[in-house]
Amino acid sequence: MSETALVQAPKRNWSVVILKNRVMGVLIFEALIIAIFSIASKGFLTLSNLNTIFLNACILAILACAEAVVIITRNYDVSVASMLALAAFVGFDLIKRYPNAGPVLILVPIGIGIVCGLINGSIVAYGRVSSVFVTLGGLSIYRGIVTIYARGHQIEPRDISDWVRDTVTGSFIPGISNLAIIAVLIVVLVSIFLRYTRIGRQIYAIGSNPDAATFYGLKVSRVILGAYVLCGALTGLAGFLFAARSSYVVPWFAQGLEMEVIGAVVVGGVSVLGGSGNVVGAALGAIVLATMDNGLILIGTHEVVRQLLYGAAIVGACILDASVLKRVSGLLKATKRRGVEA
Amino acid sequence: MSGRSGFRHFFQTYSWEFVIFVFYLLSVVTASILSPLYLDAFQILYSLQQTMGIASILAIGFMMIILVGEIDLSLPAIVAVCTVSFARLSISGVPFGLAVLILFAVATLAGLLNGFLIVTFSLPSMAVTLGMMGVYRAIALWIGGPGGYSLEAFKPSYIWVGSKSIAGVIPISLLLLIFLFILAYFLIHKSVYGRLLYATGNNRQATYLSGHSTKKIIAGTYAIGGLMSAIAALVYIGQYQSARADNVANILLFVVACVALGGFSISGGKGRVVGLIFSILLLGTIQNGMGLANIRGPVQTLVIGLILIAAILVPTVMRAIGGIRFRTKNLAETLPAGSK
Numbered sequence A: 001m002s003e004t005a006l007v008q009a010p011k012r013n014w015s016v017v018i019l020k021n022r023v024m025g026v027l028i029f030e031a032l033i034i035a036i037f038s039i040a041s042k043g044f045l046t047l048s049n050l051n052t053i054f055l056n057a058c059i060l061a062i063l064a065c066a067e068a069v070v071i072i073t074r075n076y077d078v079s080v081a082s083m084l085a086l087a088a089f090v091g092f093d094l095i096k097r098y099p100n101a102g103p104v105l106i107l108v109p110i111g112i113g114i115v116c117g118l119i120n121g122s123i124v125a126y127g128r129v130s131s132v133f134v135t136l137g138g139l140s141i142y143r144g145i146v147t148i149y150a151r152g153h154q155i156e157p158r159d160i161s162d163w164v165r166d167t168v169t170g171s172f173i174p175g176i177s178n179l180a181i182i183a184v185l186i187v188v189l190v191s192i193f194l195r196y197t198r199i200g201r202q203i204y205a206i207g208s209n210p211d212a213a214t215f216y217g218l219k220v221s222r223v224i225l226g227a228y229v230l231c232g233a234l235t236g237l238a239g240f241l242f243a244a245r246s247s248y249v250v251p252w253f254a255q256g257l258e259m260e261v262i263g264a265v266v267v268g269g270v271s272v273l274g275g276s277g278n279v280v281g282a283a284l285g286a287i288v289l290a291t292m293d294n295g296l297i298l299i300g301t302h303e304v305v306r307q308l309l310y311g312a313a314i315v316g317a318c319i320l321d322a323s324v325l326k327r328v329s330g331l332l333k334a335t336k337r338r339g340v341e342a
Numbered sequence B: 001m002s003g004r005s006g007f008r009h010f011f012q013t014y015s016w017e018f019v020i021f022v023f024y025l026l027s028v029v030t031a032s033i034l035s036p037l038y039l040d041a042f043q044i045l046y047s048l049q050q051t052m053g054i055a056s057i058l059a060i061g062f063m064m065i066i067l068v069g070e071i072d073l074s075l076p077a078i079v080a081v082c083t084v085s086f087a088r089l090s091i092s093g094v095p096f097g098l099a100v101l102i103l104f105a106v107a108t109l110a111g112l113l114n115g116f117l118i119v120t121f122s123l124p125s126m127a128v129t130l131g132m133m134g135v136y137r138a139i140a141l142w143i144g145g146p147g148g149y150s151l152e153a154f155k156p157s158y159i160w161v162g163s164k165s166i167a168g169v170i171p172i173s174l175l176l177l178i179f180l181f182i183l184a185y186f187l188i189h190k191s192v193y194g195r196l197l198y199a200t201g202n203n204r205q206a207t208y209l210s211g212h213s214t215k216k217i218i219a220g221t222y223a224i225g226g227l228m229s230a231i232a233a234l235v236y237i238g239q240y241q242s243a244r245a246d247n248v249a250n251i252l253l254f255v256v257a258c259v260a261l262g263g264f265s266i267s268g269g270k271g272r273v274v275g276l277i278f279s280i281l282l283l284g285t286i287q288n289g290m291g292l293a294n295i296r297g298p299v300q301t302l303v304i305g306l307i308l309i310a311a312i313l314v315p316t317v318m319r320a321i322g323g324i325r326f327r328t329k330n331l332a333e334t335l336p337a338g339s340k
Helices: A002-011 A014-020 A022-040 A047-072 A080-097 A102-127 A131-150 A162-169 A178-196 A198-208 A210-216 A220-246 A257-267 A279-299 A303-341 B006-013 B015-034 B041-067 B075-091 B096-120 B125-144 B156-163 B172-189 B192-202 B204-209 B214-240 B251-261 B273-292 B297-334
Strands: none
Touching: A022 A279, A047 A080, A047 A178, A047 A198, A047 A220, A047 A257, A047 A279, A080 A102, A080 A131, A080 A220, A080 A257, A102 A131, A102 A162, A102 A220, A102 B297, A131 B251, A131 B297, A162 A178, A162 A220, A178 A198, A178 A220, A178 A279, A198 A210, A198 A220, A210 A220, A257 A279, A257 A303, A257 B125, A279 A303, A303 B125, B006 B015, B015 B273, B041 B075, B041 B172, B041 B192, B041 B214, B041 B251, B041 B273, B075 B096, B075 B125, B075 B214, B075 B251, B096 B125, B096 B156, B096 B214, B156 B172, B156 B214, B172 B192, B172 B214, B172 B273, B192 B204, B192 B214, B204 B214, B251 B273, B251 B297, B273 B297
């Protein structure tokens, strides 16, 4: 009896601890880099700079949230940047043309995102084909459409109506930017959706084992399509916010952003093997990347270090996730074997 | 079943390649109708080399990685590293042969590093190579600086591969490409390693259990991918005579489109070199035709994207139709004989 107790006691394995507290790990990492940067640079740890970092992270956080939903289903969407550009450009072009239409036009970018998501999702889900290839095609198609639509024009600050600027950069609650409120609200809502609704749980089930989900009777294709549509809608909204914040929209708007988005998701502890992680982690990943961005610029290192760290962060997070997963599945097997023997 | 002749068998095995070839002939006819300038041997050779040369060299490496069921998004970034390194070595006066040797080795090692990370930690190749893409781009930026290098950086001995042509008609890089395709054909279809690539792509577990190191096989494909990137860089510096850290950023779409249209499936173990050659010819002709017909760049990219999606979807649709036919046939066979 005492022997079993001895065997059972040290079962608090490090890999399980990391898996359970993955979001905590991201927080600790964030605290660590904040500490490093505030030692290295004097201007870093001021309230206004931290505010800037947070506002910079907001849009990336919404995008990471969108991408995380797709990645949890064990798929990718590499077309988010092109989708965002298409939604932002067409949306703001309509705002420029119909200045009197008012806030109802916010539905346009979201609608475009939904349509793009429907296209991506239906091909991936019902065609049973690789999501990387499909969304790589989507990446070029949406970018092509926005370039053709633009005909060499661009959206300039004077084309943007006042209501847009008021809603996005203004603040309803004094002291807190609306952008931050919207971002936090979206992260919380999507998090609740994934955690507490039936479809949200189905998304996790499909990501962790698609075959089992099929045999269990889940409508796998439909749920994957839904995940892509949600991703598209959030991307469209992010496009609206991004364009309103940066005031300039050109056809090559946000080119290459998909790498940062997937980076944020992976750093935030969402496994690219599907079925694990949550959107709060992905949003934190976005904050980590934004902090790194800001701090490196303040220190004065250039683009090289930034890109190198981005890449290394993705690879490092992958290695961490994979080794944790290996340990956990090993533990599961060991427990099962013990169960059989006993 | 007994009436299946050799000819029919040939068509059934090579049906995809045959379809792509027919499409290629159609595109040639359309292009020559659209533009009177098209039908000219020099024009065809030159433009094919210009538009598809680098993409097809990369496609050879990408094809092997796809064959084992993996993916590598960092190949264009390795090309960028090699182009700026060529410029740097040229400025420091390193002889061409030595530079080629160094960079071929470095690129192979870079590819091998991708493969090593993927097989040792059994990581998802998509995310890892996305990260490595950032790392290699950063290295390229570090070597080349933000401005990159232009024509003055290259000694004439460095750029002959991509810029000279034999008797003014056949570009040297085209000969190099043909040579690489012949090598790839023998490696994939006639060697033990090639058979192992198919085996790994089709059933990794079975290949492992039959006593082959799938890890070495997969890492090998990544090394070949890296080597191909260095060769592509060699052609690139001759063709464009410039080197920047952000060059060939958009080539991945073409490479993926070529490989997908060539009949390769991302899950691995499918596709032939012949299919890749035909698909490169087809895409090259479409691009060339669109260029001659004054169709703008964004529209061209859009068309390539649409072709990529069509190339992925068609086999699925065909399989679905085939599945229905198969089921009805089975049903007919199970019916009692008297009911016919």
